[in-house]
Amino acid sequence: MSASPDWLFFRSALLAWYRPERRPMPWKAHPDPYCIWLSEIILQQTRVEQGLPYYERFVEAYPTVGDLAAAEDAAVMKLWEGLGYYSRARNLLKAARYVVAQYGGEFPATYEGLLTLPGVGPYTAAAIASFAFGAQVAVLDGNVFRILARFANDATPADTGPGRKHFGALASAALGDAAAPLYNQAIMDFGALVCTPRKPACPSCPLRTHCRGYALATWPELPGKTKKMARRTRYFHYLVITDRAGNTIVQQRLEKDIWQELFQFPLIETAQAGGQVTDLVHHPDWPGWLPAGELRLEKSSPPYQQQLTHQTIEAVFHTFTWEQMPKKISGYALIKNKMFIKFAFPRVITRFLADKRLLLDLFS
Known part of the structure; x- marks a missing residue:
């Protein structure tokens, strides 16, 4: 059995690489849970370049969660027009109204509480909990699956329940005692800028010396998947x-x-x-x-x-x-x-x- 990946090296090298100015976002400037939540919902399955103008229009039209909760459904759907995956817009309204009705307009400050909101899954809850409230929880989305799988040369299918649980444990091990808000932002930026899906910047990657997927040339097949839906x-x-x-x-x-x-x-x-x-x-x-x-x-x-x-x-x-x-x-x-x-x-x-x-x- 091979030794466990060097997660201490992983997080140290990752944090040494991270520079906030490489990928400036308006919601990074302040830990407002409403802005963080809004950005995360808009960016689900959406490129930042496409989602950013929508985020800015939503914040201008609805500056607070109370404003959004009071909005007409048709107005919100129209503002969302062109972004796709319209269930996100419906859940956006449901969650805003739930926050107002159940939490008095204040977002729950815990990971578990955030999971009660419509449209908020484990990744979004972790992002809000860590960025807005400093919770020590690791984010885990497609980018993070890919980075961890390549670094550890782990072919465990990421599209199954056991696979997600397995990678959840890896994500927690990789986070360790690093400050979650900083680490989570670093790994998200790293997946967008360096460890990209098709053409990763391996020659300049700060993790290259310890990356097993790079050493064994298995990175194109990682993470593993069991399902392939027909188009x-x-x-x-x-x-x-x-x-x-x-x-x-x-x-x-x-x-x-x-x-x-x-x-x-x-x-x-x-x-x-x-x-x-x-x-x-x-x-x-x-x-x-x-x-x-x-x-x-x-x-x-x-x-x-x-x-x-x-x-x-x-x-x-x-x-x-x-x-x-x-x-x-x-x-x-x-x-x-x-x-x-x-x-x-x-x-x-x-x-x-x-x-x-x-x-x-x-x-x-």
Whole structure:
């Protein structure tokens, strides 16, 4: 059996490398649990470059957790628009309201207390607890899994319950008696700047002399994984139906699927790409309230694609005019074109709306 990794060297070299100015973030400047929590939720599965403008807009719109708790759901979803993984936005509101209702507007100061908040898992709870309250707990996310696995040459699958528990023990051993706020920030920056997923800076890495994954050239395969989810492609046909008065039909996605609670045009999902509008009329999902004979097709768009984690969405937009559109349709909303900016749509729809090829001026 090989000797245990030298965790004393690991944390000493890591802390000697760390410089806060290498990766400046606005939430690093002060230990406000609200700002730290907000940043961590926004940055889940999101690059810092993409998430930072959203963080700044949220702090400006809702300076405190009480302000966020009092916000309208639609306003928060609209502010989140384009960031993806919209369950985070829903949990953001739930957690803010829970903090106000259960904790009087003050975030719980313990790791265990933070875990009671909707959308807060072990990593986020550890980050808030250490950065805001100085708790001696190690963060453990994808970056940390990768760094620890490579340093220890540990191929334990990180995507299982036992694997996460195993790496939790390694993370605690690596932290040791180092100050958790400083150490956690250092290891997060190290994963972003040095021990990156595909092209790590091994030649200049301060851990290289003791890194077993580097010495054995096993780092590309680490950490180990047991699951590989297949990617699938879904084919969406959106019916963009408008009348001469400038009304357009939209609906809210309420089913438990992608983009829950976002808005869209009436949708028909087909099993294959392509197809004509005349085929859609006979599709079982064609809305029963929509008389095909009264519609005039203006244009069908080329396919728009949006990549999700395990899905590719290919969407085609069919623009129609309907002279005798009813004033009310059950389950749908008729909105003026200029009101589109108040609704949160999936990114594939916002791209279509912003496209200069669109016949209708939906933003006027």
